[in-house]
Amino acid sequence: MLSLNRCCFLKCRGDGTRSRASQWRGAAAGRPVVVRCGSRRIGEGNGRGMAMESAHEEVEVLMDPKSTVGGGVEDTYGEDRASEDQLVTPWTVSVASGYSLLRDPRHNKGLAFTGKERDSHYLRGLLPPVVVSQELQEKKLMHNLRQYKVPLQRYMAMMDLQERNERLFYKLLIDNVEELLPVVYTPTVGEACQKYGSIFRRPQGLYISLKEKGKILEVLRNWPERNIQVIVVTDGERILGLGDLGCQGMGIPVGKLSLYTALGGLRPSACLPITIDVGTNNEQLLKDEFYIGLRQRRANGQEYADLLHEFMCAVKQNYGEKVLIQFEDFANHNAFDLLAKYSKTHLVFNDDIQGTASVVLAGLVAALNLVGGTLAEHTYLFLGAGEAGTGIAELIALEMSRQTNAPIEECRKKIWLVDSKGLIVSSRKTSLQHFKKPWAHEHEPISNLLGAVQAIKPTVLIGTSGVGRTFTKDVVEAMSSFNERPIILALSNPTSQSECTAEEAYTWSKGRAIFASGSPFDPVEYAGKIFVPGQANNAYIFPGFGLGLVISGAIRVHDDMLLAASEALAQQVTQENFDKGLIYPPFTNIRKISAKIAANVAAKAYELGLASHLPRPENLVKYAESCMYSPNYRSYR
Template sequence: MHLSNIITLAHLRTPTLYKVSCRRSFLRVACLCCSDLSCVVVRKSDNRTTLSSLSIMFSSTRCSFLVIFPLTYLLIPPSQLATSRFAPFPVISNSGLGGCGRVCDARRQRSSPMKVVCMTPPSRSSDRNGSVVLETPLKELKKDSPVTDVDDNSTSAGGPQDVYGEDRATEDQFVTPWSVSVASGYTLLRDPHFNKGLAFSENERDAHYLRGLLPPTVIPQETQVKKMIQHVRQYQVPLQKYMAMMDLQERNERLFYKLLIEHVEELLPIVYTPTVGEACQKYGSIFMRPQGLYISLKEKGKIREVLRNWPEKNIQVIVVTDGERILGLGDLGCQGMGIPVGKLSLYTALGGVRPSACLPITIDVGTNNEKLLNDELYIGLKQRRATGQEYAELLHEFMTAVKQTYGEKVLIQFEDFANHNAFDLLEKYRSTHLVFNDDIQGTASVVLAGLVAALKLVGGNLADHRFLFLGAGEAGTGIAELIALETSKQTNAPLEEVRKNIWLVDSKGLIVSSRKDSLQHFKKPWAHEHEPVNNLLDAVNQIKPTVLIGTSGQGRTFTKEVIEAMASINKKPIILSLSNPTSQSECTAEEAYKWSQGRAIFASGSPFPPVEYDGKVFVPGQSNNAYIFPGFGLGLIMSGTIRVHDDLLLAASEALAAQVGQENFDKGLIYPPFTNIRKISAHIAANVAAKAYELGLATRLPQPKDLVKFAESCMYTPSYRTYR
């Protein structure tokens, strides 16, 4: 095999951080130096297999670096590199990766300091997994400097790169907690990535200078979980519980996720809806420390520089909001940061995406909320919202910078943008970026799954039912479109034909063809031939729907008369009250069951307690997006999908509906319990990945034989690691 066929030399002009994976097949390490900026990428060109990892050497003037060569694939010892195309880069040493001693030797040879963030174990390097991260201190970059994405970001499991040893595939391996140097002592206790509190063993306390900094008792993680859940339960106010959980996340990341996973049904309403809504409203007064990136109009023209300020470089999921439509609470401006933080906590806890690969971002373009503008504790820009070209230019710079900084496969989830921006952004970037709008697509997918499951209780298929929506914004039109797509797929009928069974009511009444000229573009497909109808009750009586769905954000709009009308039309009316938070729900579970004489099949966006009616206990289901987006995101990441296709959303819905068992149907539930959410997410991820491979959108090849097991192997597990 010729060296020229398997080695590529790529020149870079920007000092950039790259992560270098070390797998069991990477047997040697060479310490190199050179005199110009360059990056050596070693990749096998044989089409029979694809390397799941790259060897990377990044250099700047008179600096030395560690480069890992996968000899299993190259079959070329480092000693021969000086006579090859690598002649400008003389080999200084060839050895197994030997730990911090050799790193320090390399550091002394540099004229500019470099930070080692994480490295392999100091012994038996060929038998362990690890990683090396090298970073130059240079921050001033040329505005026109190109960014080359050369990191394949993979692990021994074949999934995303495991910098902290977080994936299940490496959970039995020892890890070394490296920061600027080896994290130890007081610094280690202040690092949420590595802090274990009283769970540090006797040996770890000796090795990392923790003696005297902790009480003498060693407490296992299981006991810590019991202690923390008792601590959270002592608070009566949900916001206080939220603050206790956020404080834990900032102190001990693994304990936070362990606690959330083991008590997910109890804590999900705390870390996300409905409590997160109140947290956003009061974010200015409870703000303690930054939990994500804030990009405001002040950063226009230098967003790439802002992104580089984030300490993690291997980002795979970004949740971004501009704060204009936070849940059903309206414009909360910069205080909407609680939403991306909460969403990404669920990506990790429920979907197994590494916390270090998640980045919450708030785009601050001002706020039109007068109360916030006059609040001295408000943390955002105190100005009216930017609109038009100024807004579009900032968002375009952001989208471009994200792709340049983190690559084409980073998932960007739009969250709580106002209708007029949400649809435009999704339409503009869905063909060039991996984008996903949870309010439009995620809500639609989880509702469709609930409807498919509900059909097993009421009979028939989607084409046999009539749907009436109260609310024609992002959620309403998104759900309607996905229902139409699935119905068209099942019946082979044209999309325009199946849409005729779906009706929407907005603030001006039933959407009909006579209103078409004044409608927003996303409402026009739902303008059918019908006489004008001004209110929901009349629409129910005239359309006679079998399914009533609320996405209006207006509380108590499903009145007693409306629900009684639904019950008179249908033996088992399907009523979905989806608006968040609880105060904005169209009706409560108790109202739905009592006004329908216990015949309604009910689900809501926010949780409601069980209801007793006529001697029977009804357990209301929750149509929560958390069923879908964590597994959906994991499926995109583990398959290396580059674009979101509507068929991927349908695949996620089908997988979720398939997880509803007979024991759930017996209770009137159309969603499975959250206690099995990680198993559910693995099946959703597998179904999404399978569809991505089928559509040719997946780039991580070859396709794993068992996608469910592969998804489980890629999932982050929050159990403590053993430090040497």
């Protein structure tokens, strides 16, 4: 029987990965091969088909832990129950050398391979003789990362690690989440997107451009994984508060999906980042010799709609009804239309509209413990009336309506929005975009934020404008003049676009503001007291929300699921957090928080009849925790 000259091993995967037969037939060169998983023979052949009977020597098989065929890797962590799909082929075969194993990020362990594993998988001599633990690897890498003074250097080092050793990347991110979250996501990911062409090394995810029109299903089939549960897709038109970055917006889906795994526990192989490239209107990028996207102005109208429709249909055809498609950083005019168009036929979620709304609502519900009253007893003023602002406003109104049994139209009257032209009022209704019209209330026109604050006298001021330093000293002082504890949420990302800094909010309010921002700020000392600013980061919500959809097998997203997620997050804020002025829990507990959010979301899916994984587990929190991906190394036979 073929031993492949002891330079190759047969790799048997159980994650839905499909290897082309030529990959191993070429290596076998027509010689007989037996494929075994542990003691079980699962196939034999000669590189031209599984039909040969004779065998003299068996070849060691490296099993992926997700396989539904028993065997090669000891999986003691109980993960991935939610992601098992018995309909996909549970194993495939490819031939690779031990040298290739070291370059396979999913299975590579570097110096953590034991002596026995080095012998079994032809690694002897390919590594220095020392064997180290994953914990020591983590310690060394954190030491190295802290030597970098430039955040973008840390980002690039983390991306290199992800491409080299996937489990170690997630181990690092999970164990050091508060330190590394700003590195792999906001604010550093914004700079990474701006410079994506210059720092581009290896492609991550799929790039679907206008050149692929008519071939999108074929492009999706080029991706090696078949069991995809979450897709994050962007067209790059409105990346954070940085505007149109075209194809270079890929950093956002890549970053979001890293958090889906690290914070929500979804398998990395079940996550697919996608960029839809229809061009860019960013003149600077079009002239940049390092730009990696289409060098043309952005397509729109029917051409754009047709491409997106082909994409949505191809995703459903290739991955099925239960794949979650998360729209990310689309411009307002497309974001609302896509969500409305496909929410009835696909499992779709817009994090900018719905995720932001859910996390902000959770913060407001928690803040009531500090300021008193109910949601309906407060008055809200937004600076910014785009997808984030109107999405938050609508979810607040929906929760008010649920609590008071009042019509949602009445609840909306407690919420006011200011856009670039001033306060949104009834006299402007004919010229407003459709998503702004519900917020056009009776009032005289006011052209600026300060005038609106003085006239409306809100108890809550929320910034979603994408324009930095718009909460001026006059605005914050006005808020403080008629509120004992003004709630000020400066949510725009990245940090440079925040409506005000934490230091400004606390100083100008004389330490009375309840403050949270979209990007992180350091603690502030004022009048001898340390204030710890909260972060209204979508990462609190979307990883757990996605996990809840996956473990329930949800087929549609319902607004009540967003309310359930907000409720679960608000319940995680402790008295100790409130004593520091925080309205969000620390990120150090994010995996437990995500499990509780997932359980709440899944419970609502079962209640609404939108769940397909039956029967419902008795304890959804424990079930969610048991389904989470673990970054700890596996033992290979």
